[in-house]
Amino acid sequence: MKDIKKAALSEKVLNTVYFILPFLSLSLLFLGWVAISNARPDLFPTPGRVYERFIMLFQRPVRGLNLFGHVWASLKRVLYALSAATVIGVSFGLAIGWNRTARAVFGTIFDFFRPIPPLAWIPLITIWFGIGEFPKVLIVFIGCFVPLVINTDIGIRMIDSLYLDVGRIFQANKRQLFMEIALPSALPTIFAGFRTATGGGWLCVLAAEMLGAREGLGFLIIRGMESDDMALIFNAMLCIGVTGAMLAYLTFYLERWVCPWKPNR
8 A cells, every 4th residue: 555655656746847847948948048148149139139029020010010920921831731731642642552553653753752852842943933922832732741641651551451351351341441440540640740741841831931931930030130130030930939839739639639549648
């Protein structure tokens, strides 16, 4: 009985420690920022200066948009690209993972193009489509498409054959094998690809916005660099980090909702 109580107490202490550690690490990061900014204010703006620039972004918007407007401009591009990539990428991954003919015809082509980084397409896409809105969404689409196809393909091909054999024993047809056994079994892997695609798309949109954009967080970074406004750059970078973390948590909880049977650590 004492051992059980001791184990429960130890578990409670560990949970408390793990709850405190993230806040402790953020506090140490902030203290490091304060120390560096006081030592080299020419390279690192102080937290107070960054906060003043944050307020100024609402009082004097850049290109008619405050900071949240630029965040939403970047998010919209990611959402458009991610929606299209999810539909097309998951469908393509299911096709090459489930159908041997589709894999033989299209799998090799995909294996040839997938090592090419999304940012390597920027010069060609700029030449083909200019610097409007569509090229930026297309670059993000490429960044989201590849991990979705890879994970969907892997998820389908790694299904335990025992599950399919049981379905065949109960006389399940091909549609039932696919829709009721294969697809649910592959969902956790597909969602892992979705989470990777979300993070990759967020990185790609920032790079795309640094090339001729008039709104978005990437545009704010370029504007800050051109005007030697370090506080503006820091505000954009902080928003990038916070928004990226929020997207990661959102996709995590979405995965828990769609795949409740998957253990979460």
